[in-house]
Amino acid sequence: MQKKRDHLGFLSSLFAIFVGLLVGMVILLVSNPAQAFQGFFTILTGPVTHGLKGVGQVFYYATPIIMTGLSVGFAFKTGLFNIGAAGQFIIGAFAAIVVGIHGKALGSAQWIVALLAATIAGFLWGAIPGIFKACFNVNEVIACIMTNYIGMYLVNYLVSTNASLYDKIRNYSKDVAKTANIPGMGLDKLFEGSSINGGFLIALIAVAIIYVVLQKTTFGYELKAAGFNKDASKYAGMNEKRNIIVSMAIAGALSGLGGAMLYLAGSGKHIVIQDVLAAEGMNGISVALLGLSHPIGVLFAGLFIAYITAGGFYLQLLDFPTEIIDIITAVIIYFSAFSLFVRVFLLNLQKKRELTQKANEKTKEGGTAE
Amino acid sequence: MDYIIEMLHITKEFPGIKANDDITLQIAKGEIHALLGENGAGKSTLMSVLFGLYQPDGGCIKVRGKDVKINNPLDANSLGIGMVHQHFKLVHNFTVLQNIVLGKEDTRNGILEMKKARKKVVELSEKYHLSVDPDAQIQDITVGMQQRVEILKMLYRDNDILIFDEPTAVLTPQEIEELMAIMKELVAEGKSIIFITHKLNEIKAVADRCSVLRRGKYIGTVAVTDTDKEALSEMMVGHKVQLTVEKEPAKPSDVVLEVTNLTLRDKKQGHSKDVLKHITFQVRKGEIVCIAGIDGNGQTELVETVTGMAKPDDGTILLNGEDITKKPIRYRSTHGMSHIPEDRHKHGLVLDYSLEDNLVLQEYFDPRFQNRGFIKKDAVHAYARELIDRFDIRSGQGTDTIVRSMSGGNQQKAIIARELTKAHDLLVAVQPTRGLDVGAIEFIHKQIVKERDEGAAVLLISLELEEVMNLSDRILVIYEGEIVGDLDPKETTVQELGLYMAGSGKGGK
Numbered sequence: 001m002q003k004k005r006d007h008l009g010f011l012s013s014l015f016a017i018f019v020g021l022l023v024g025m026v027i028l029l030v031s032n033p034a035q036a037f038q039g040f041f042t043i044l045t046g047p048v049t050h051g052l053k054g055v056g057q058v059f060y061y062a063t064p065i066i067m068t069g070l071s072v073g074f075a076f077k078t079g080l081f082n083i084g085a086a087g088q089f090i091i092g093a094f095a096a097i098v099v100g101i102h103g104k105a106l107g108s109a110q111w112i113v114a115l116l117a118a119t120i121a122g123f124l125w126g127a128i129p130g131i132f133k134a135c136f137n138v139n140e141v142i143a144c145i146m147t148n149y150i151g152m153y154l155v156n157y158l159v160s161t162n163a164s165l166y167d168k169i170r171n172y173s174k175d176v177a178k179t180a181n182i183p184g185m186g187l188d189k190l191f192e193g194s195s196i197n198g199g200f201l202i203a204l205i206a207v208a209i210i211y212v213v214l215q216k217t218t219f220g221y222e223l224k225a226a227g228f229n230k231d232a233s234k235y236a237g238m239n240e241k242r243n244i245i246v247s248m249a250i251a252g253a254l255s256g257l258g259g260a261m262l263y264l265a266g267s268g269k270h271i272v273i274q275d276v277l278a279a280e281g282m283n284g285i286s287v288a289l290l291g292l293s294h295p296i297g298v299l300f301a302g303l304f305i306a307y308i309t310a311g312g313f314y315l316q317l318l319d320f321p322t323e324i325i326d327i328i329t330a331v332i333i334y335f336s337a338f339s340l341f342v343r344v345f346l347l348n349l350q351k352k353r354e355l356t357q358k359a360n361e362k363t364k365e366g367g368t369a370e
Numbered sequence: 371m372d373y374i375i376e377m378l379h380i381t382k383e384f385p386g387i388k389a390n391d392d393i394t395l396q397i398a399k400g401e402i403h404a405l406l407g408e409n410g411a412g413k414s415t416l417m418s419v420l421f422g423l424y425q426p427d428g429g430c431i432k433v434r435g436k437d438v439k440i441n442n443p444l445d446a447n448s449l450g451i452g453m454v455h456q457h458f459k460l461v462h463n464f465t466v467l468q469n470i471v472l473g474k475e476d477t478r479n480g481i482l483e484m485k486k487a488r489k490k491v492v493e494l495s496e497k498y499h500l501s502v503d504p505d506a507q508i509q510d511i512t513v514g515m516q517q518r519v520e521i522l523k524m525l526y527r528d529n530d531i532l533i534f535d536e537p538t539a540v541l542t543p544q545e546i547e548e549l550m551a552i553m554k555e556l557v558a559e560g561k562s563i564i565f566i567t568h569k570l571n572e573i574k575a576v577a578d579r580c581s582v583l584r585r586g587k588y589i590g591t592v593a594v595t596d597t598d599k600e601a602l603s604e605m606m607v608g609h610k611v612q613l614t615v616e617k618e619p620a621k622p623s624d625v626v627l628e629v630t631n632l633t634l635r636d637k638k639q640g641h642s643k644d645v646l647k648h649i650t651f652q653v654r655k656g657e658i659v660c661i662a663g664i665d666g667n668g669q670t671e672l673v674e675t676v677t678g679m680a681k682p683d684d685g686t687i688l689l690n691g692e693d694i695t696k697k698p699i700r701y702r703s704t705h706g707m708s709h710i711p712e713d714r715h716k717h718g719l720v721l722d723y724s725l726e727d728n729l730v731l732q733e734y735f736d737p738r739f740q741n742r743g744f745i746k747k748d749a750v751h752a753y754a755r756e757l758i759d760r761f762d763i764r765s766g767q768g769t770d771t772i773v774r775s776m777s778g779g780n781q782q783k784a785i786i787a788r789e790l791t792k793a794h795d796l797l798v799a800v801q802p803t804r805g806l807d808v809g810a811i812e813f814i815h816k817q818i819v820k821e822r823d824e825g826a827a828v829l830l831i832s833l834e835l836e837e838v839m840n841l842s843d844r845i846l847v848i849y850e851g852e853i854v855g856d857l858d859p860k861e862t863t864v865q866e867l868g869l870y871m872a873g874s875g876k877g878g879k
Contacts, residue, residue: 217743218735221727228722234679235709235717236731237700 012343013290013297017304019342020335024328031324039318043328046314047307054310056191059200060265062306064089066203067258068284069302070210071126073293075251077214079227082248084129084144085255086281087151088122092256093263093271093278094155095121100176100264101165110179111264115202118260119253125151126252127245134241140248148277160273172270173263181266195267202261204299206254211295223247255281286333292343308332374399374434374562375420375451375531381428382415387766389415390426393588395581397531402553402563404573404594406606407583408807410764410777413566416583417533420564421453422446433531452524453533458516460508466519467491467504470526487526494525498555514545521552532556533564538572550576568606568807570599582606607809617819620843622654625691626706626796626827627676632685634671634851645671647852649685653796658818658828660842662835664871668851669831670712673800676829677709678702690795703732708794710785710802712831714778718785721774725765726754728773729788761787762813779810786814790821797821800831815841835864849873 024043028036047054068085075082099106099114106113129143159165159173167174185198214220226233226243234240258280263269287305291297312329316322375397382390390412397403407413418424420431422440431438433449440446446453460469467484470491476483491504500518508516517537524532534553538546553563553576565577573580573594580597582589582605589605604610634646646668653659661669674680676687678699687695694702703709711717719728730739730750739749754769763783765771773781782802789797799818803811818841822828832838838845839859847855847870855870 216745216747218740218745219743221734221745225720225723225731229716229720231716232718232720232731234699235711237678237698237703239698239700 010297012346013292013301015346016290016335016338016342017332019338020332023335024332027324027328027331032318032320035318035320039315039320042314042318043308043311043332046311050314052191053193056187056194056196058303058306058310059187059191060195060197060267060306061309062302063199063203063265064258064262064280065283065287065305066299066302067206067261068255068280069287069291069298070203070206070284070295071251071254071258072284072288073291073295073298074210074214074254075247076288076293077227078223078243078247079230080130080133080140080244080247080251082126082129082144082251082255083141083285084126084147084151084252084281085258085284086277086279087144087148088125088252088255089259089262089278089281089284090155090271091125091151091259092118092122093259094158095256096180096260096264097173097176097271098165100180101174103180104177106179108179110177111182114176114180114264115182115257115260119257122256122259123249123253125256127249130245130248133248134244140244148281152275152277155271156273156275159271166273167270170270172272175270176264180264182261182264195265197265199261199265202257206257207295207299210254214295255284258284283333289338290333305333372399373397373432375564376432376435377416377420377429378432379429380416380419380426380431382412382419382424382426385766388586390419391586391588392429393583393586395588396591397562397564398579399562400557400560401578402557402565402576404577404580405564405566405583406568406570406573406580406602408568408585408606408809409779410585411583411606412586413583414535417453417535417564417566420446421451421533447527447529449531450529451531451533452527452529454517454520454524454535454537456535456537458520460516460519462509463507465505465507466502466511466522469508469519470504470523474527491522491526494522498525498552498559500552512545514548517545517549518552521556530561531564532561533566535566536568537565538567538569546572570602570808573602574599584608603808606807607812615815615819615840617841618823620657620822622657622843623825624655625652626655626689627653627829628688628691629676630686630688632672632675632687633683634668634675634680635683645851646675646682647850649848649851649853651846651853651856653827653829655795655825655827656822657843658822658830658841659844659846660830660832660838661846661848662832662838662842662867662871663848665833667848669800669848671851672848673709673712673798673831677707677798703792706793706795708732708789708792708797710789710797710799712800712804714781714785719773719781721772723773724769725758725763725771725773725776725784726750726769728784729754729757732788732792757784757787757791760791763787779806782806782810782814786817790817795826797826797828798831799828801833802830803832803834803837811837835867838867839864847871 025036025040028039032039047058068089071085071088072082096114096118099110099117103110103113125147128147129140132138132143133140165173182197182199185201187196187198187200214224222233222238223243225236226238226240230240262280263271283305287298287301290304291301308329312325315325373396377393377395380390380393393412393416395416405413415424419426420440422442422445431440438449440449461472464472467488471487476486488504494500495502500522502515502518502522508519537549553565557563567573577594579591580594580602581591584606630650632646632649633644636645649672661672663669671680675682678697682695686693689702690706694705715721720731730753733739734745739746751769757763758769761783764780765776773784786802802818803814806814818828818830830842842859845857845859845862845867846853847857847867849871850873854873857867857870
């Protein structure tokens with residue numbers, strides 16, 4: 001039964017993706033009928049028609065959103081809605097570039113220290129809404145939204161007022177040291193010409209760790225119990241306050257690490273001083289929904305969304321304005337995140353089919369008996 | 371006989387369980403027909419089939435002699451079948467009248483026409499003595515009143531076949547009597563009633579005939595006047611049932627639980643009254659001490675403070691001589707306290723966890739079940755199997771069953787298995803048999819007596835007088851947060867106990 005349900009979850013995600021693509025197609029048709037089918041084809045196949053570079057690029061885009069998706073999904077599993085991934089992401093990124101710019105003395109260990117700093121920063125930042133929820137019963141959604149904006153403005157302020165971090169002319173953070181960039185770990189050779197690096201492997205490890213924590217450990221057992229039934233977890237003597245804080249902090253650590261992975265990718269990304277929340281944080285919510293909060297699901301959902309995003313870039317080769325491209329990819333992602341809804345729909349469908357099938361069998365049996 | 375409803379050879383299967391297996395139910399016009407069976411016997415499934423919520427896998431349904439196919443509740447409604455569900459289906463911030471017409475509103479040009487509806491509702495409520503205020507909001511009226519609204523809903527739709535699914539479970543004794551009177555009146559007016567219950571007294575009081583189901587199978591139909599309670603319960607459970615508990619006299623020894631001067635203040639604003647007032651009592655090894663009282667006199671709060679869910683304002687709690695007043699729940703649980711909670715869905719179980727995960731809810735951190743933070747799946751699995759066998763917990767998919775899908779009685783058995791198997795000296799059992807059928811009650815009572823005989827101290831909190839009198843070795847009566855009586859069940863009568871519970875025994879003390 002357990003297997004059957006997992007199977008259904010996978011199906012529902014696929015179906016949701018299909019619906020998303022369909023709606024994307026409609027928008028293509030409306031915006032540029034002449035090139036719609038060509039455009040649709042480009043979105044679907046763009047990344048793979050450009051050889052291994054294209055594939056590497058997909059992995060590169062996927063890395064940070066897998067991390068934020070994991071962050072949101074992990075919190076979901078414990079019954080918390082971590083809408084604060086954007087803030088945790090940028091705080092982690094900030095910690096990473098501080099180490100990346102000032103930590104040249106660390107030599108070849110610099111990137112590791114930078115990633116650790118980002119993880120710790122995200123951990124602490126994520127713990128804040130957790131503490132508010134556990135101690136003062138403040139809804140984590142509200143606290144998370146606050147920490148998103150506080151995080152963004154705080155980082156903007158810290159970067160722009162700090163001459164050692166700030167590139168005034170370009171209005172973004174200075175380049176990090178070469179040794180601060182995450183090494184390619186062979187992936188850069190494999191997917192030559194793309195921006196992929198070892199960060200993707202680290203994301204895979206994070207997926208594996210979260211999976212094991214949730215499925216195999218007493219800690220995961222407690223967190224999930226609290227997520228399903230807070231009162232029962234209290235009755236069983238679990239420390240619910242600690243669990244809420246730790247759960248949010250871990251979610252924050254994942255997002256923070258994701259932030260470091262984006263800005264230490266060696267692809268020329270800088271923290272730009274602008275009043276915009278990190279898109280990766282919000283995408284994390286779609287990734288978690290599409291992946292049904294399951295770590296493995298999140299991995300594939302992240303890859304899918306990265307794939308569609310990468311495909312969108314190739315649309316520029318045709319006559320599509322960039323805004324329309326953004327809308328199309330957003331629509332596909334948006335509809336894809338409806339997988340939960342689709343799952344319920346499929347469950348009902350399956351039930352009905354089983355019923356009629358059984359009824360038919362019964363009448364057949366009855367017929368032969370007579 | 372003229373049957374208004376015939377359900378012939380109904381079969382309905384769910385994954386792993388045959389909920390209805392060749393069941394035949396025939397309802398005569400103008401009778402109250404009781405449907406009796408244990409939890410999980412298939413009563414609700416059968417009624418859901420009749421009401422169109424499930425499609426049967428086999429068999430047919432005849433209404434007024436005609437073959438019918440009921441695809442959904444709307445079909446059922448148009449055949450004149452109405453149902454009062456165990457959990458009412460009412461919109462809480464709508465008025466009584468709005469709830470009654472909901473789904474069958476009269477409109478003129480898209481605008482609601484309530485006048486006619488109001489007239490009909492008022493007429494109906496007068497005719498059947500179902501007095502309700504049509505303009506009161508559902509959230510403001512009592513549960514008994516809400517049930518009347520559900521009945522009026524059926525009558526408003528001109529239903530003449532009425533299904534009552536365990537209607538008395540939520541009612542006070544007075545409300546039950548009123549309901550019985552209403553039911554009799556309804557059949558006198560020519561309606562037919564299917565009355566689902568597992569309370570034998572109620573069947574004897576109102577039903578004409580009674581059909582019995584056991585484990586999804588049809589056992590038989592009897593005329594109620596010719597059958598006594600013992601025979602009915604035997605049909606239901608499948609073997610002779612002892613309606614009273616057999617037990618040896620208690621041999622109390624060492625004190626296990628010692629509560630002294632326990633006081634809890636009401637934290638809500640504007641209340642200065644103490645919820646618990648200087649409560650002092652002891653529970654010894656080998657005895658069952660029962661806290662009796664009318665609901666809401668501080669029992670819940672007493673249990674919460676003893677088990678650590680709430681902090682007392684004053685007083686001490688000793689467990690095996692050790693002061694645990696300030697210790698957390700986990701500490702109490704690992705130092706000899708087992709707790710069967712009042713609300714099994716809210717506290718006792720994680721409904722979306724599997725049965726095996728629930729069976730280790732209090733012990734998953736024990737070295738037997740984990741190694742350096744990793745759960746030993748095999749050990750959990752083996753342990754769960756053992757408990758399922760020993761306590762006869764029935765479920766569709768064994769250890770992997772999601773607890774939400776199990777019947778109430780088996781859910782309770784799972785909690786009892788967990789709490790009794792865990793090492794403990796004290797068992798705090800709060801209404802351990804609430805909502806359960808005779809067979810399950812007998813099983814649980816036996817387990818509790820066995821606990822006592824094996825040397826555990828048992829603190830039982832119950833609202834059922836019969837249970838209190840039957841099971842306990844000592845009765846403490848709680849009234850408005852105070853212990854007002856310490857009685858010996860052998861030397862006291864139900865009447866005397868009732869007086870204490872109502873607060874009038876106090877003067878005589």
